[in-house]
Amino acid sequence: MTNILVVDDDKHTRKLICNFLGENGYVTAEAENGIVALQLLSRNIYNVAIxxxxxxxxxxxxxxxxxxxxYDLPVIMLTAKSQLQDKERGFAVGTDDYLIKPFELKELQFRIKALLRRTNQESEQIIKIxxxxxxxxxxxxxVGxxxxxxxxxxxxxxxxxxxxQNRVLTREQLIQKIWGLDFEGNERTVDVHIKRLRERMRQLTEDVSFKTIRGVGYSLEVLSS
Incomplete structure (x- = not known):
């Protein structure tokens, strides 16, 4: 399931993009400005930000x-600006792609798919701690x-x-990422799995710790490098 955050102050544009992406199997969330977007990012996990x-x-x-x-997620910038210096500034702050308004929604979909392929290929399948x-x-x-x-x-x-590592993830974020949006259980499920995982890993290594942030969620802390 691919979750996409659409950030645009124009309500019509947001609805147009979200409706199209929803019809093509994506799960979308809307934000009317950057402040609202950051609030959503702190509570949920997204695969792409537009x-x-x-x-x-x-x-x-x-x-x-x-x-x-x-955060570690690809960003597609939307803009009415076409000057080279504007694109240069966009890439300088970290955007992954650039789409100039007006654009075809199909082209946006192509670019999303290309970014997801690229990030999946580049994302680490092996993590060493x-x-x-x-x-x-x-x-x-x-482990050893x-x-x-x-x-x-x-x-x-x-x-x-x-x-x-060392970033606190809320129970809601963990459920969304691992069990999916359709999960009908409760947050206690995360607590139970963390307890089991903590016990298994504790028997094998003291290099990491599963830290509980009361009322929020969990983080994995590296104790030995």
Whole structure:
């Protein structure tokens, strides 16, 4: 399931993009400016952000720069500007692609697919943390000379937390990322899986710790490099 954040101060443009993407199997969220977008990003996990440049309160350049400092997701900038210096500024703050208004919605979809392919190819399938190697291709966890085969959800939980070392992820974010938006259980499920994962890993290594942020969520802290 691909979640896309659409940030544009023009309501008509947002609805047009979200309706089209929704019809093509994407899950979308809307933000009318950069401040609202950052609030959504702090609570949810998105695969792509589509960001308009000309917005009040926080423009697209400022928002993209903020995204790059905290989050790891591709950004497509939308703008009516076509001058080379505007594109240069956009890429300088970290955008991955650039689309000039007016544009065909199909072209936006093509660019989203291309970005997802590229980021999936470039994203690490193997995460190494001290003596721990987490292999998403084989779903194995190697700790020193021992190989651990975790239950699927525990592995995915470990992989997501390891991909966001020292960053607190809320229970809601973890459920969305691992169990999906249609999950009908409650946040207690995350607590149970964290407890099991913590116990398994504690028996094998002291290099990492699963930190509980009361009332918020969890983070994976690296204790030994």
């Amino acid at each position: 960001v308009d440049i000309m917005m009040p309160k926080m423009n697209g350049y400022e928002l993209t720069k903020e995204i790059r400092e905290v 001290s003596s721990i190697v987490i292999n998403k291709a084989s779903y194995e966890v190697q 000379d021992q190989t651990l085969l975790l239950p699927l959800k525990e592995f995915e939980l470990l992989f997501v937390l390891a991909s966001n």
